[in-house]
Amino acid sequence: MQVLGAQGLILGERSPSCANGSDHTNVRWRATSSKRWSEIGVLLIGALLIGISDDARAQSLPSESGLEVTVRGDASGGYTTRATVDESPRAPLDAAAVLAGLPSVHVRRLGADGSFGTLSVRGAASSQVGVFLAGIPLTSAADPSLDIGSLPLWPGASFRVHRGFAPAALGTTGYLGGVLAIEPPSAAARERTTWWTAAGSFGALKLRVGETRRTGPVTVAAGLSAGRADNAFPFELADPITGAPRPLTRSNAGYRSVSGLARVSVDLGWGSVGALVFGDVRRQGLPGAAESPTTVSRLDLTRVAVGVDAIARTGAQSAARALVWVRREGSVFSDPLGELDPLRPGAHVEEAIEAAGAQLGWRGHPLDSLSVGVVVDGRAEKFSPGALAQIEAQRLAGGAGVDAVWRPHLPRLGSPLAVTATARVDTRRDEAEGNPSAELAPSGHVGAMLTLTPAAVLAVHAGALRRSPGFVELYGNRGTLRGDPTLRPERALSMDAGLQGEVGTGQVRLSYEAVGFATAARDLIAFVPLGRSTFRAENLDRGTLLGAELLVTLSARRLRTSISYTLLSARNTGDDPLTTGRPLPGRPAHDLAYDAAYRLGPVVLRYNLDAVAGTTVDEGGTVVLPPRVLHGVGAALDVPWLPGVQASIDVNNLFDLRVLHTGSALTTRAVALPLSDFLGFPLPGRAVWATLQWSHARSE
Structure with missing residues (x-):
């Protein structure tokens, strides 16, 4: 919500401590714990050797504890990774835990489980990542960043991350990452009932219940x-x-939250009609920075989304789909x-985001070798601040898109090539207090995927991406942030190329994916x-992101392991001599x-490791x-x-790491820093979780 201010400053996300003038901004920290990286290598190699030498008589690992991550190199949507709550390699305590291990x-978290968290993909800022729930956009001009920490989970829920490029059918929400x-x-899914509960450190309690039932043509999943x-x-x-x-x-x-989701689908023979209802209520304490803690400041959130969709078959291999949705978020x-x-003691600010949209699409095969999907969509959005320090703003947006996949048939080779x-x-019109802003924004990409063998699949994509400015960037907040209605959209040229495949015999399978990517962003x-203490939004920066992604998964009779x-090399290439060339x-x-x-036997032992290095927290x-x-x-x-029935116990941060000691350019002694993603917002030490799960699947 805008009420928290714009923490995504120059080129994305500035550390809150730096934005507040931390006294650490002139200190360059030097890493002093390089020995840990050699320990990581020993652990990884050892675990892989265990999997290769697995006992031939061992039992297979059930899907509940599997490490399956589906990776798709579909050129129409770029590289895609899928993760599910049921198949999470770690205890699925929250959405961040399910997503954190993906390439x-x-x-980045501001604290313990349930605290505010941001999501970055391929080095893009959180405001440059679009988020959808069943086709309904959860990010918008008024709220471009989704708090991953507040995102609830449900049994059977799954996440699909489109890295870099996404299909046109996803809609009008702009993105760069x-x-x-x-x-x-x-x-x-199969009819089943699932019940999951957990108790953990720091007074944490969680509960999830899921149900899927069919009665004739009606299916209910809740x-x-x-x-x-x-x-x-x-x-x-x-x-x-x-x-x-x-x-x-x-x-x-601390926090308290309750959420519910239900989807009803009716099979009508010629197609289906469905409805989705989602609601979420949350009360979140706002602890402030470590140097200036708070005692009673808080944020209360409500979120409701409703969607109705219909699918009609238009031929043996084609169908049309319509979706209408509404969404409201209040804080x-x-x-x-x-x-x-x-400066504002006793502040009590209420805000609301109201949005509605519709989408109409068709997908089919005009030719045996050609698949085409077309979509037309639009939405209306309103930000109602309810406070004098904010500006009421509205947006009307619409767009049209096409996805095409051509698989030519080659003699004696079949169809190993897919060209997409x-x-x-997209077009938009914004208005706030008589200051209109309009934009026409084309975007797109092309790609190709060549299957040499199941063990070697090549894929490459290249295209142009855009993100329209949000309300606070266009109009400010009547306070320390001043907007500019003439802002140009953020733009980027991006490409990626990679190799993926799967090899193995019997119950031993090895899958891999290796991808390189490059993005040049401007405006x-x-x-x-x-x-003094005032900021103005401007188009002035450029950035270059270069990186590589590697995912390796080994499945044996008793072992599942993944790396x-x-x-990533993310550099500022703007004109400011103080920041150009900086990470x-x-x-x-x-x-x-x-x-x-x-x-x-009936016991599954789990181990996980997270290693992060080379993170700067200020634009200099x-x-x-x-x-x-x-x-x-x-x-x-x-x-x-x-x-x-399955019972489990998990320990995060096993060695209770809470303080990192590092050298400083200003002193000869080691300086102690709290473990954190943002300076001034410490992360917790060791946390213990006990969970109990019951799942019953009914026979079809």
């Missing part, structure tokens, strides 16, 4: 989730004068003591200083995730977070004599 997906598509429980936590955890903060550690406790960081910000804003193209034209929107690694803040140069699960590149390595372990038991 080129980086989650990718799209997260959230799929609710499918009506096509999910309910609830959670709460106090998130009062200890941490240490160095005294600014002596450097001695001061033990503190994080306070006012109430309370700062009764002026702890976050001393995606194109969209990036930045809030630049304009006098995801992202190498873009918030993007780690190295991001590695490793997971393994090993079955011994003067503050670099020390590298960190976090370990996690877990064990799950299929309870004897109770079919479908």
Whole structure:
């Protein structure tokens, strides 16, 4: 919500501590823990050797504990990774835990489980990643970044991350880095009942219930989730004068949330008609930075989305689809003591986002070798601030797009080649207090995929991406942020190329994906200083993102193991001599995730590792977070004599890492920093979770 201010400043996301003038901004931290990377290599190699030498008589690992991640190189949508709650390699405590291990997906948290979190894909800022739920956009001009920490989960829910490029059929929400598509429980899934509950450290309790039933032509899939936590955890903060550690406790960081989702689908023979209803209520404490904690500041959120869709068959291999949706989000910000804003004690701000849209599309095969999809969509959006410090704004947007896939048939070779193209034209008109702003925005990409063998599939994509400015960038907030209605959209030229495949015999399978990508962005929107404590939005920056993604998954009789690694070089190439050539803040140069699960009879043992290094937190590149390595372990038991019941225990941050010691250019002694993604917002130490799950699938 805009009430929290624009923390996505120059080229994306500036650390809140830096935005507030942290006294660390002139310090360049040097990594002093390089030995940890050699430990990572030993652990990975050892786990792979275990999988290769697996006992031939071992039992297979069930899907509930599998490490399956579906990777699709569909050229019409670019490279895509899919993860599900049911098949998460780690305990699916929240959406961030399910997504964090995917290649080129980086989650930054402001605290413990349930706290505010941002999502970055291929180095793009969170405001440059589009998010959809069953085709309904959850990101908008008024709220361009989705809080991943507040996103609820349901049994059977799945996530599809389009890295870089996405199909035109997803709609008018602009993006530069990718799209997260959230799929609710499918009506096509087997009838089943699922119940999952967890209790964890820092007063955390979670509950998820899911149900899928069929009665004649009617299918109902529903999910309910609830959670709460106090998130009062200890941490240490160095005294600014002596450097001695001061033990503190994080306070006012708890949350309470309840959400529900239901989808009803009716098969009518000629097609189907369905409806989706989603609601979410959340109360979140706003703890503030570690140096200036709060006691009572909070944010209350409500979110409702309703969609109705119909699918009609228009031929043996074609169908038309229509979708109509509405969405409303409301927030109430309370700062009764002026702890976050001393100039406005007793602040009580209410805001609302109201949006509605429709989409009409068709997909079919005009020729045996040609698949075509066309779509026309539009939406209306209104931001109602309910406060004098904000500006009421409206947006009307619409667009049309086409996705095409051509698979020529080659003599004696079949159809190993797929040539694809995606194109969209979008238009928008914004208005706030008589200041109109309009735009016509073309975008699209082309691609090709060549299947040499199942073990070697080549794919390449290239195209142009755009993101329209949001309301706060166009019109400001009547406070410290001043907008510019003449802002140009953010634009980027991007390409990627990679190789993927699968090899193996029997129950031993090895799948892999290796991709390189490059993005050159221009007209990036930045809030630049304009006098004292005032910022103005301008088009002035350029940036270049170069990187590589690697995903390797090994499946044996008892073992499932996967490695995801992202190498990223994100540079500011703008005109400012103080920042040009510097790393873009918030993007780690190295991001590695490793997971393994090993079955011994009814017991499944789990291990995971996360390693992050090379993250700067200011646009000048003067503050670099020390590298960190976090370990996690877990064990799950299929309870004897109770079919479908599984009990498990998981430990995150096994070695209770809470403080990182690093050298400083201004002092000869090591400086202690709290473990964090943002300076000033510490992450918790060791956390223990106990879960109990029951799932019953009915025979068809």
